[in-house]
Amino acid sequence: MKSTIASENCTTLRYAKVGQSLRLIQLNGEPAFCHRLREMGLCETVRFRKVSGGVCLICWVCGVRLAFSHQLADGIVVAPCEEVVV
Amino acid sequence: MLNTTCSSSKQIAVALVGNPNCGKTTLFNALTGLRQKVGNYPGVTVEKKTGNFSGPHGELIRLIDLPGTYGLNPTSPDERITTEVLLGLRTDTYPPDCIMCIADATSLRRHLFLVSQVFELRIPVILVLTMMDLLKRLGKTIHAAKLSKELGCPVIPCNAFTRSGLVELRQLAVKYRKKPPSLLPEEPFSPLREATTRLSTATPEGHRTAARLALLEPCASRLSLYGLPASLIKEVVQEQATLDSKYVRWRYITAAARYRRIQGICSRAVYCSSQQQAVLDITDQLDHFLTHPVWGWVTFAFVMTVMFLTIFIVAAYPMDWIQSGISLAKNWVKSTCPRGDLTDLFSDGMMSGLGGVLVFLPQILILFFFIGLLENTGYMARAAFIMDRLMSRVGLHGKSFIPLLSSFACAIPGIMSTRAIPDARDRLATILIAPFMSCSARIPIYTLMIALLLPSKMPFAYLAKAGLMFSMYAVGVAVAFTCGWILKRTILRGNISCPMVMELPPYRFPLFSSILQQVYQRAVIFLKRAGTVILGISILLWFFSTYPKSSIQSQEDALAHSFAGKIGLALAPVFQPLGFNWKISIGLLCAQAAREVFISTLGIVYSVEGRAEEMTKPLREVLLRDHWPDGRPVFTPLVCVTIMVFFALSLQCVGTVAITRRETGSWGWAIFQLAYMFIIAYGVALVVYQTGCLFSLG
Numbered sequence: 001m002k003s004t005i006a007s008e009n010c011t012t013l014r015y016a017k018v019g020q021s022l023r024l025i026q027l028n029g030e031p032a033f034c035h036r037l038r039e040m041g042l043c044e045t046v047r048f049r050k051v052s053g054g055v056c057l058i059c060w061v062c063g064v065r066l067a068f069s070h071q072l073a074d075g076i077v078v079a080p081c082e083e084v085v086v
Numbered sequence: 087m088l089n090t091t092c093s094s095s096k097q098i099a100v101a102l103v104g105n106p107n108c109g110k111t112t113l114f115n116a117l118t119g120l121r122q123k124v125g126n127y128p129g130v131t132v133e134k135k136t137g138n139f140s141g142p143h144g145e146l147i148r149l150i151d152l153p154g155t156y157g158l159n160p161t162s163p164d165e166r167i168t169t170e171v172l173l174g175l176r177t178d179t180y181p182p183d184c185i186m187c188i189a190d191a192t193s194l195r196r197h198l199f200l201v202s203q204v205f206e207l208r209i210p211v212i213l214v215l216t217m218m219d220l221l222k223r224l225g226k227t228i229h230a231a232k233l234s235k236e237l238g239c240p241v242i243p244c245n246a247f248t249r250s251g252l253v254e255l256r257q258l259a260v261k262y263r264k265k266p267p268s269l270l271p272e273e274p275f276s277p278l279r280e281a282t283t284r285l286s287t288a289t290p291e292g293h294r295t296a297a298r299l300a301l302l303e304p305c306a307s308r309l310s311l312y313g314l315p316a317s318l319i320k321e322v323v324q325e326q327a328t329l330d331s332k333y334v335r336w337r338y339i340t341a342a343a344r345y346r347r348i349q350g351i352c353s354r355a356v357y358c359s360s361q362q363q364a365v366l367d368i369t370d371q372l373d374h375f376l377t378h379p380v381w382g383w384v385t386f387a388f389v390m391t392v393m394f395l396t397i398f399i400v401a402a403y404p405m406d407w408i409q410s411g412i413s414l415a416k417n418w419v420k421s422t423c424p425r426g427d428l429t430d431l432f433s434d435g436m437m438s439g440l441g442g443v444l445v446f447l448p449q450i451l452i453l454f455f456f457i458g459l460l461e462n463t464g465y466m467a468r469a470a471f472i473m474d475r476l477m478s479r480v481g482l483h484g485k486s487f488i489p490l491l492s493s494f495a496c497a498i499p500g501i502m503s504t505r506a507i508p509d510a511r512d513r514l515a516t517i518l519i520a521p522f523m524s525c526s527a528r529i530p531i532y533t534l535m536i537a538l539l540l541p542s543k544m545p546f547a548y549l550a551k552a553g554l555m556f557s558m559y560a561v562g563v564a565v566a567f568t569c570g571w572i573l574k575r576t577i578l579r580g581n582i583s584c585p586m587v588m589e590l591p592p593y594r595f596p597l598f599s600s601i602l603q604q605v606y607q608r609a610v611i612f613l614k615r616a617g618t619v620i621l622g623i624s625i626l627l628w629f630f631s632t633y634p635k636s637s638i639q640s641q642e643d644a645l646a647h648s649f650a651g652k653i654g655l656a657l658a659p660v661f662q663p664l665g666f667n668w669k670i671s672i673g674l675l676c677a678q679a680a681r682e683v684f685i686s687t688l689g690i691v692y693s694v695e696g697r698a699e700e701m702t703k704p705l706r707e708v709l710l711r712d713h714w715p716d717g718r719p720v721f722t723p724l725v726c727v728t729i730m731v732f733f734a735l736s737l738q739c740v741g742t743v744a745i746t747r748r749e750t751g752s753w754g755w756a757i758f759q760l761a762y763m764f765i766i767a768y769g770v771a772l773v774v775y776q777t778g779c780l781f782s783l784g
Contacts, residue, residue: 031304031337032161033584038341039157040587041196045342051370054377056471058370058590063193065369065590067377067471069484072585 009080013073018053021081028075037076040066047081098147099180100259101171103204104188105197106154107591109216109246111135113188114151116246117255121603125461128154128589129488129506132164134171134179141260142253150182153505158203159303163513164505166311172207173296175313184210184259191221191228191243194356198348199341201237202269207295211266212258214251215243220592226358233355238267269351274343278336281325288321301325302337369592373468382472389465393456394552394559397449397529404448409704412441431628434693439624442689442705443616443682446530447609453526454608457495458601464591466491474586480567481574483507484586486516490566493523494559495608497742501749511580515573517749518759521737522566524559526608527681531733532558534685535726537706562734565766615680623676623683627690631672645669645691664732664768665725665775667714677738684733724778728771736767 010025024046027034041062042048052058056067068076102110106128115122118137123130135151152171153164160166167176174181187204189197194215204211215228234241240258244251273279282298289297296312300322303309309319329336375381416433423429460466466488474484485507493500500520507513524532536551544550574580630650636643645651646668653675654668661671669691677684685705692708712720737743737760747756 026335027338030584034335035159035302035304035337035341036156036161037587038338039159039199040589041193041199043341043345044335044338045345052373052377054374055379055382055475056377056586058373058377062196063190064196065373065592067467067586067588067590069471069474069478069586071478072587075585 010077011079013050013057013059013068013076013078014070016050016078016080018050021047021049022059022078023047023081024076025079026077028077029072033072042066042076098141098145098184098260099150099182100147100184100186101150101152101182102186102188103152103168103172103200104154105156105190105200105589107589108154108188108190108197110154110188111151112246113186113214113216113244114149116249116252118149121607122151123604124600125466127461127464127466127488127591129164129485129503130461132503132505134167139256142257143260145260147256147259150179155200157200158207158299160308160311161305161508162506169299169311170313172204172209173299173313175296182209184212184262186212186214186255186259188214188216190217191215192217192224194228195345195348195352198237198351199344202344202348203299205237205239205266206268206298208265210263211239212255212262213237213239213241214255215241216245218243218245226356229355229357233351236351236355237269239264269347270340270343273340275336275339277329277333278340281329285318285321285325289318293318297322302340304337367592369464369590372593373590376465376468377471382468386469386472389460390556391552393453394556395548396456397452398548398551398555401448401452405445408441408445408447412437412445413704416441427632430632431625434632435624435628435690436621438689438693439627439686440616440621442685443530443620444613446533446682446685447612449529449533450526450612451605451609453529454495454605455601457492458604459596460491462594462596462601464593467588467590470588471586476567478586480571482515482567482570483509483512483584485588486512486570489516489520490523490563493520493525496525496527497521497523497739498745501742501745504749509580509584511574511578514750514755515570515578517746518573518755518762519566519570521739521742521759521763522562522569522735524562524734525681525739527739528558528733530682530685532730534688534706534709535730538709538721539723539726558730558734561731565735565770569762569766615682619680620683620686623679624686624690627672627676627687631691650691663776664728664771665722665779666729667712667720669712670720670729674732677733679738679740681733681738684738722783724775724783727778728775731774732767732771734767735763735770737763 016022024042024044026044027037027042041064046061048059048061050057050059051065056069057073058065058067102114104110107130111122111124111131114120114135114137115124117139120137122135131151131153133153137149139147139149141147150171152168155165155168158169158172160169170176171179171182172185185204187201189201201211201213215230218228221228228243230241230243240262242251242254242258244255273282282301285297285301286294293314296314297318300309300312300314300319303312306323309322314322376385416437419429419433419437423432460469469491470484470487473487477484477486486504488506489500489503492503497520500523501517504513504516504520507516532555536554539554540547540550627650631645631648633648636647646655650672651668654672657671657675658668661674666674669688672691673684673687676687688709689705692705692712709721710719714720743756743760746759747753750756
């Protein structure tokens with residue numbers, strides 16, 4: 001189960017397009033922080049949508065808006081997917 | 087120590103558990119009739135609160151409102167309280183007989199993640215669904231009976247405002263005692279399953295739940311929080327090390343399995359009347375603007391400017407009324423009561439002392455009203471993100487912003503809300519700088535000094551006053567950030583603050599009843615403080631400034647001869663380099679208990695000293711007449727600015743010292759905070775005054 005994430009479609013959350021539906025591929029960073037993100041709904045397998053990219057990145061995840069700092073968004077690897085139903 | 091004692095047979099203990107900002111405290115207030123603070127941002131409740139309510143047949147039920155959490159592995163001190171209560175680790179709280187899990191129906195999937203963890207505690211669970219009206223607006227419904235069958239626990243849709251569902255909750259709190267089934271009967275990842283089995287075999291029955299949670303704990307330093315014996319912690323560390331060496335992301339498998347199971351449940355119990363595609367709602371549209379890199383800052387500055395302008399413009403009317411009322415009352419006492427010490431005590435001591443502070447009540451309440459608006463609308467969480475980049479440059483966590491913003495109202499709740507900050511060093515740094523934020527107690531001092539500086543008749547007076555007041559707030563913020571930067575690079579040096587993630591609540595129309603309730607509570611607190619601390623100090627100060635009586639004719643010499651005068655004269659050399667005379671020094675000494683006392687002290691000192699015709703004049707006019715022996719005015723613009731700077735940066739609040747001691751668990755940090763803030767306040771005020779004198783501004 002070693003990490004084997006590589007895909008030409010993958011990008012980090014920071015560079016994903018606003019309005020795009022995304023699938024979480026991998027969380028990088030401190031285990032404690034990844035654990036907290038999963039508890040907040042951002043788990044590998046989850047589909048979500050990036051809705052804003054201002055001073056923070058806002059995503060619709062499991063029916064809630066989660067805001068991420070740009071630094072954090074660099075550690076979140078995502079891939080585009082089909083439209084997410086609300 | 088594991089607290090396994092059952093609650094007494096007469097009283098049933100029920101705990102409210104849920105994600106942050108899902109409506110726990112609103113339900114708590116609805117059930118108990120209490121009025122705990124609610125808000126529209128995560129992290130309002132940072133300590134457990136208890137209240138009582140009755141069952142259908144008069145059974146006494148103790149309700150425990152716990153801080154919101156996303157999971158049972160705590161990351162911050164407030165979440166730790168929740169885990170400790172649920173695991174029965176707290177000696178001050180019985181383990182609950184029943185848990186009410188609160189879930190926001192609009193984000194059921196995410197909320198059920200915590201619910202599924204709570205199920206594994208093997209304590210009866212009642213699932214309470216809130217925000218059902220919002221769900222309906224989204225074109226969705228939850229089939230409560232079906233969800234109940236899927237989960238194996240009662241599901242009650244509830245609305246605290248219309249009070250629907252409360253009767254069922256009261257009934258279930260008394261009679262429902264069935265332990266819930268686990269949503270994940272078997273650990274899906276076999277190496278983790280084997281590790282759990284090994285750990286369970288070596289663990290006494292009472293510690294098994296805690297041991298399972300500890301095994302998933304990603305932070306080794308937090309393993310001691312689960313109340314496990316040292317030998318067991320060692321085994322947990324070994325098991326984690328084995329899993330870490332073989333598998334990179336083993337923790338994610340359990341989380342993913344939970345979400346898959348929850349997804350299955352939701353697909354069977356949640357119905358969409360129309361297959362809506364994701365569309366941007368009003369909150370998203372507002373967020374595009376309010377979190378914009380440029381417009382976000384512009385809006386933030388605009389909100390702050392409006393707040394300060396309102397504090398001056400709107401509050402001016404009630405302040406005038408209070409001032410006139412106090413003058414009338416003093417006149418009445420002077421004219422109807424016989425001359426003597428008792429009359430002087432009433433008019434010069436109590437009325438001057440209390441009146442001087444009460445006049446600023448409208449400004450303080452307007453400030454609390456605005457903070458309530460920010461909290462209720464949901465803007466507070468956005469403001470935290472606007473400030474995040476700035477905070478991270480200083481070395482602080484973005485979440486530090488909310489405690490710092492709360493400290494503009496009062497440093498005590500501000501310091502308490504640092505419990506939501508995960509990192510201990512970030513938390514301590516925030517506690518140490520929070521009192522630099524200009525709290526409401528500083529408003530009377532700023533207002534009085536600004537009134538001395540800027541006459542009301544000058545053009546654009548309100549704008550100039552608001553600008554000057556804003557600059558004092560800016561001084562506090564700038565020094566706080568500088569100190570934070572220094573602290574994080576010296577005594578609190580540690581890892582770089584973890585990046586910020588936060589749930590943004592939807593914008594909501596403010597609930598004015600809730601805001602006015604908070605404003606009312608603050609008014610009561612202020613009046614109680616005025617009626618106890620300030621009144622007590624006023625009476626004492628009147629005594630010290632009146633006795634010993636002397637035959638000296640000059641009122642100023644008589645005051646100098648009094649106990650207070652002697653103390654002030656003894657302190658004068660310390661504060662003279664700042665341009666303060668001995669009467670201001672008395673004020674600074676008395677203000678150590680609470681900042682507002684400075685105003686009441688000046689009111690008393692100048693009343694005792696003043697001539698009969700000056701007794702009922704506003705304090706501003708009396709202060710402007712004070713002169714040094716060489717004829718120079720005491721309250722020059724430079725001295726007024728120096729006083730404001732000194733008060734902006736010094737810690738003069740016994741309550742803040744006490745709360746710092748409690749939150750840091752150390753008198754050392756509390757004394758350090760008191761000392762370093764005094765040194766900074768004195769140093770900066772000295773630089774301001776002496777620089778001003780160099781340019782002949784004094």
